[in-house]
Amino acid sequence: MKGVILAGGKGRRLRPLTCNLPKPMLPLLEKPVIEYNIELLREHGIHEIAITVQYMSTAIRRYFGDGSKWGVKLQYFEDSPPLGTAGSIKQAEAFLDEPFVVISGDALTDFNLSKGIEFHQCRNRLVTMFVKEVENPLSFGSVVMNREHEIIRYMEKPSWNEVISNIVNTGIYIMDPEIFSYISSAQFFDFSHHVFPLLENKKALFGYVAQGYWLDIGTLDQYRQAHFDLLTKKVQVPISYTEVLPMVWMGEGVTIEKGTKIHGPSFIGEGASIGAGVIIEPYSIIGKCSTILDHTHVQKSIVLAHTYVGKRCELLEATVGENAMIKDDVTLFEKSVVADRCQIGKNTVIQHNGKIWPNKVVDSHSIIASSGITENEKNSGWLQKSRVVGRGNIEMTPQVVVKIAMAYGSLFSKGERILIGGYDDVKVDIFKKLFLHAIHSVGLYTMECQEMNDSAFRYAINELECAGGIFIRFEQEEGIVIQLYGKEGIRLSYKQQKEMEHLYMSEAFHYVYDKDIGRNETVHVCLEKYVESVLVYLDIETIQKQTFHLLINKRDEMFQSLLISFLRKLGCTITWVYASEQKEHVKLLMKSSRAHMALMFYEQGNKFELYDNHGGIYQSANCEEIDVPDLLLETTESVYPLSLKLGECYLLFYMYGEQSKFQMRWQQDILYRIGKLFELIARQGNTLSTMLEQSPPLYLLCDEVVCSWKEKGKVMGMLLQDMEKREVEVLEGIQFKYTEKEWSYIVSDAKHPKFLVYSHARNPVIAKENMKTLIEKIRQYQKV
16 A cells, blocks of 8 residues: 655645745644654555645655655655646556555544555445545535445535535545546546546445544634644644643743743743743644743744744734744734744734735834635625625625625636626715726726616626626615626626635735726617517517506606516506505506506516416516526426416426527516516416416425534435435435426525525425425434
8 A cells, every 4th residue: 555645735725824835834833734644654554655746845855855764755746737636646657556545735634544444445446535524514525425335426615505415525535546547647637526526426436434533724724723633632643742731742942931821732842932921821832942022922822933022922813934023012913824034013913814924024013904804704605696795884895895896807807898787876886986996907897887777787798798797786675786797697607606706715816017907988778779689589479469458566767668668569558556556456456457467566677576367466586586596497498487476385387499498698687587477378368367277387385494504514414315215416405306397405505504495396285295394304314
């Protein structure tokens, strides 16, 4: 058995600590992270080890050499250009001529590799993946296994609404050399995205549920946690220094002045100097040859080697790199980071989450504001359904809006055009201006259009050949709503949203030189052309024959003019009523006017209530609010349903044939949806009630079940195991199929501790029964 350590990571999320050092070389109690993994492999009888390197590889080669000092033989394989996890190991194919263990160079673990090797050899399969249960699976590959430990589902780094299990891939594998037949040479190949999907269907991928400690050190918080877990012996590896007091470790040559208080668990490296009256609180680490002067307070902080900290300083849950100089009376607040070789002047304050990059000199009496993103913000699911929502100047501050704009703009190529639109509103106008200027700074040009609803706005993106669009509106309940579109007015894809989130979190915006800064131009969109573009997809002649008489409430002038133009071309007669009419009054007006239907629009015309001639009241419903767009597509026909809501039940009307195939661009278009509804009614008679009798819709019920965040993955995994004999499809959530038209669907809510549950059937009673069964299982599994 040989070993491979993947050590090519740049550690972007660990910056500024990894600006001058590769991630696997970050020190943990005076030893690089990767050193713990070399020792682990050696402990389990693996002495021939390949190390794949790329970023700052010289630091790794220089430190470990040929490995003889550690009792192993090391060979290095350069991953240049970066080839992915699988592609980098392919470089070592000649060396790996027998089964081998793969381990990440930036993980800390005490797994019993020997037991995993025994598990692998007993099953005689291609790959065994070490897996582990965690409370929060968002940062890892989520795994579902059957009872034989075969991996049947795998999803890399899911968001909360995609979580299918709380069992995750640890990045530790046992592989046979045959794996190389699945990996192309000199091409980017990743195990999670390219290799494992191939193996799932061949039943060649097994999961070994490992016992013990494991932590992927990918963020600054995780780096700090690794130190604390070593100090508290959560990870079973020896600490090479002497335990001079309970849970207080010290190296040789440490000097401590009078009046110093040291509380464990804590660590003080060899040759360190601690001044008089210093207080070192639990979970504090002082690196070798560092100096802490008189009356300084160190609380749950990490100070790396050869760093000087002056008098009367306060280090409060901070991290300080190597060879830094912190002068007197400096305060470092929670999660602040001072990188290597920085000089921080007297009386300086670095606020929560503030970061000072390597070699910087900060003047005395400075106040360094917070930067970066908090963990809460990372997990908040702020970008959902290609839109961002928040209350103005509370969640949606100018700083946040600028970052959203720059992250969005960085998705596009320099010089492309973005359409900016929204409603005429003082609150909206402020955010539009912020977006304009921020997008210009990443080299994009903007076109600002007149007020229109977002259906017309999507048309305009395509008509003006823009690369994307931003539509901003204000809603009373939600606050500021920023809707983000890509090419042709289609919502951002899942991949684009993930990329935008990464850009926002890392602040890796694509700035341009001043000569390439974008500019704005004002454009006028012909809304009559928009109406004509919708009519192309409708059977106008069939609708006109019915001469529908409609009751419609008066709206703002812009939307009203659109409706008049559209409905008159469909041969409809309109009777206008006041916007504030009560439901019962609308019904009376329906009878007295003998109208076929009434349409009461609200939310700037994006939604409506539909009254039929028998007193029924239906609400408009689109798949954005139902939240299961992929499932509502009829895959055999590529047809999208129209939908109405009656009480708690959604009525779905599927359309078939080439003439009615759903156009992606019109997915949320209000005029298109009204026109198609009229078309369906016209084909079955001249009333909605007649259509419902002659062409019964399919029914969709929706409900929600409370579930704590930490239980979500476990519940999803148990549901998949329980129903593994049933046809299952994993999309954003999990769909359980009973018959062709009958299914249930469960998805985790991205923002709240609950599940959303859906049930689809020809009969509302069957839909209700299936939903009840699934909800009972969810509640039951939370008690296990």
